[in-house]
Amino acid sequence: xxxxxxxxxxxxxxxxxxxxxxxxxxxxxxxxxxxxxxxxxxxxxxxxxxxxxxxxxxxxxxxxxxxxxxxxxxxxxxxxxxxxxxxxxxxxxxxxxxxxxxxxxxxxxxxxxxxxxxxxxxxxxxxxxxxxxxxxxxxxxxxxxxxxxxxxxxxxxxxxxxxxxxxxxxxxxxxxxxxxxxxxxxxxxxxxxxxxxxxxxxxxxxxxxxxxxxxxxxxxxxxxxxxxxxxxxxxxxxxxxxxxxxxxxxxxxxxxxxxxxxxxxxxxxxxxxxxxxxxxxxxxxxxxxxxxxxxxxxxxxxxxxxxxxxxxxxxxxxxxxxxxxxxxxxxxxxxxxxxxxxxxxxxxxxxxxxxxxxxxxxx
Amino acid sequence: xxxxxxxxxxxxxxxxxxxxxxxxxxxxxxxxxxxxxxxxxxxxxxxxxxxxxxxxxxxxxxxxxxxxxxxxxxxxxxxxxxxxxxxxxxxxxxxxxxxxxxxxxxxxxxxxxxxxxxxxxxxxxxxxxxxxxxxxxxxxxxxxxxxxxxxxxxxxxxxxxxxxxxxxxxxxxxxxxxxxxxxxxxxxxxxxxxxxxxxxxxxxxxxxxxxxxxxxxxxxxxxxxxxxxxxxxxxxxxxxxxxxxxxxxxxxxxxxxxxxxxxxxxxxxxxxxxxxxxxxxxxxxxxxxxxxxxxxxxxxxxxxxxxxxxxxxxxxxxxxxxxxxxxxxxxxxxxxxxxxxxxxxxxxxxxxxxxxxxxxxxxxxxxxxxxxxxxxxxxxxxxxxxxxxxxxxxxxxxx
Numbered sequence: 238x239x240x241x242x243x244x245x246x247x248x249x250x251x252x253x254x255x256x257x258x259x260x261x262x263x264x265x266x267x268x269x270x271x272x273x274x275x276x277x278x279x280x281x282x283x284x285x286x287x288x289x290x291x292x293x294x295x296x297x298x299x300x301x302x303x304x305x306x307x308x309x310x311x312x313x314x315x316x317x318x319x320x321x322x323x324x325x326x327x328x329x330x331x332x333x334x335x336x337x338x339x340x341x342x343x344x345x346x347x348x349x350x351x352x353x354x355x356x357x358x359x360x361x362x363x364x365x366x367x368x369x370x371x372x373x374x375x376x377x378x379x380x381x382x383x384x385x386x387x388x389x390x391x392x393x394x395x396x397x398x399x400x401x402x403x404x405x406x407x408x409x410x411x412x413x414x415x416x417x418x419x420x421x422x423x424x425x426x427x428x429x430x431x432x433x434x435x436x437x438x439x440x441x442x443x444x445x446x447x448x449x450x451x452x453x454x455x456x457x458x459x460x461x462x463x464x465x466x467x468x469x470x471x472x473x474x475x476x477x478x479x480x481x482x483x484x485x486x487x488x489x490x491x492x493x494x495x496x497x498x499x500x501x502x503x504x505x506x507x508x509x510x511x512x513x514x515x516x517x518x519x520x521x522x523x524x525x526x527x528x529x530x531x532x533x534x535x536x537x538x539x540x541x542x543x544x545x546x547x548x549x550x551x552x553x554x555x556x557x558x559x560x561x562x563x564x565x566x567x568x569x570x571x572x573x574x575x576x577x578x579x580x581x582x583x584x585x586x587x588x589x590x591x592x593x594x595x596x597x598x599x600x
Numbered sequence: 601x602x603x604x605x606x607x608x609x610x611x612x613x614x615x616x617x618x619x620x621x622x623x624x625x626x627x628x629x630x631x632x633x634x635x636x637x638x639x640x641x642x643x644x645x646x647x648x649x650x651x652x653x654x655x656x657x658x659x660x661x662x663x664x665x666x667x668x669x670x671x672x673x674x675x676x677x678x679x680x681x682x683x684x685x686x687x688x689x690x691x692x693x694x695x696x697x698x699x700x701x702x703x704x705x706x707x708x709x710x711x712x713x714x715x716x717x718x719x720x721x722x723x724x725x726x727x728x729x730x731x732x733x734x735x736x737x738x739x740x741x742x743x744x745x746x747x748x749x750x751x752x753x754x755x756x757x758x759x760x761x762x763x764x765x766x767x768x769x770x771x772x773x774x775x776x777x778x779x780x781x782x783x784x785x786x787x788x789x790x791x792x793x794x795x796x797x798x799x800x801x802x803x804x805x806x807x808x809x810x811x812x813x814x815x816x817x818x819x820x821x822x823x824x825x826x827x828x829x830x831x832x833x834x835x836x837x838x839x840x841x842x843x844x845x846x847x848x849x850x851x852x853x854x855x856x857x858x859x860x861x862x863x864x865x866x867x868x869x870x871x872x873x874x875x876x877x878x879x880x881x882x883x884x885x886x887x888x889x890x891x892x893x894x895x896x897x898x899x900x901x902x903x904x905x906x907x908x909x910x911x912x913x914x915x916x917x918x919x920x921x922x923x924x925x926x927x928x929x930x931x932x933x934x935x936x937x938x939x940x941x942x943x944x945x946x947x948x949x950x951x952x953x954x955x956x957x958x959x960x961x962x963x964x965x966x967x968x969x970x971x972x973x974x975x976x977x978x979x980x981x982x983x984x985x986x987x988x989x990x991x992x993x994x995x996x997x998x999x
Binding site for chain 1: 728729730731732755756759761762763765766767769770773774775776780796797798799800801
């Protein structure tokens, strides 16, 4: 597989960028020679704003150039939610392409550029364990390290489905790196602003129409102030366009449902996650809240939330969270809400019997 | 100043004047923190740029406890954590008797339990599974109730809290569902390959170990122990289950008859991954797996204090410093010496055992140090300075 082909399939590869050295940004954003690349870039952005479909260019070169234009446009818009969505789009583009290649050397080269060390022997893939754990946060429980064949510093995948699993790990790394690569663009090229003015204006319009529409959520009667810090933190992260883990989503949905949110209101919050997919999210929310399926899932208790790594007790230094009897987010919510009505007794409960926070050292 | 405090500080001073401390790599990038005998709280956010500076500080200030950060920073002295500019952190494992030993044990017994756990952590997990090199590991006796293992390796410095937590979860198998292992093996009708990585191989190897153990207990007629083991594992119909294990079966290999063996011997000696089926129906196999699961959870699951490993700003005891609750030295131990390392000999400051001192014992206590048993009853007594130091720091003795 030559570098030109690779540059279209895996446009993030630094080792193919030499092919495009010396191209002028002015030409890129104005010359008819690159109109296919511009169409591709524009359609990717618009698609992720909910308008139209992606128009793929026929040549690898244009795919490569379009990809990098998208990065520049995203840097210019500086919109976390949109960047996250486009990251998901290219993540899937990566996944499709990676699964289609058979050349071992190419696989290794692509993985190495994603900072994932891989060894391949026959049908067996070995991933460096530390590269592995850096890329499983958003994947399901099946990917937890204790369910893997770990040996000598490598997680080993062999047999059916290995290739797909390895690809999942790589695509997660791609996703993170894509966002970093957008955020690390420090100066927006003037040529783009100058020659791509009209398109940028249309993109902004579409962005304002779509994304701003669902960025705010009202809570009505429900007392948001009384939410425990862990729940607030998850909401905050979602509002910031972060692609939070499955466990975080699960915790949030079960909690909100329990305190009286409707399925629709819950969905409103999830509109902010970058990989938002209305049908999928609706299905999952209904599943978790018991509207579909037999099981009604209950809100995880504090110790479980802690195991998920979602407990932010230390970060917020919340005295209520430090109570010995504080074992469940719903207890927190109920207590806080009630004590707001009658401020008297709360003071005595707070503070005096507070478990002393252990300091930063130990035996 | 009360006599006891004066004495303690004099001993600490003598120690720091005569002994070196072992500075961590990149020591100038580390934050330092100290606790003192005569005031509350911790003084932290300190930084040092040379070895002499640290020694000088120790001699002048005689801290009860000395710590440095597992993390290294561009500006370790910055007062706010956010301003320090975190560059990375060693990977730390803390094994402490407080977290793993319950029941009535002497200090010595506790330390030996923790040491066993530390060995398991090092060999089974850090070297074998995670593939660290021996040279990546530094082991320290904490001077108190446990061991610290510091891992330094290019792959780990940048790991964040969640990634470190994943390592701990693997080691402690916390929230791991062993039943899925059982299901998978039942479905395939065979056990995992013993050489398989991760918990799969561990589970499979344990089958052999448990079979050998039960056979030994049975053949030495230690029925009481068998009963207690099976009961702990939650096995019902224990008599029927044991009888089953000792039934003789015809063994076939590739379809042809080989010999007759007891099921327990088949499980203990044969390499056939399908040998589990000699147990008969699924119910028996499940019962046997239940027993294995029990043994895995007590024998194989690793111990380590999670918050220590996941905290990427942790302060940890400074090697070579004295522990302010025992007077013992935070002592480096090489892996090769680890087996023969005896904390109550090798971490004891021998100079403190040259002279004796008269002291007032407030509470009965005993301790075995430097191969000698010391036992004191309330009242005045003469004892080595090192014992007085230990007694004062533990609150058993006054001068």
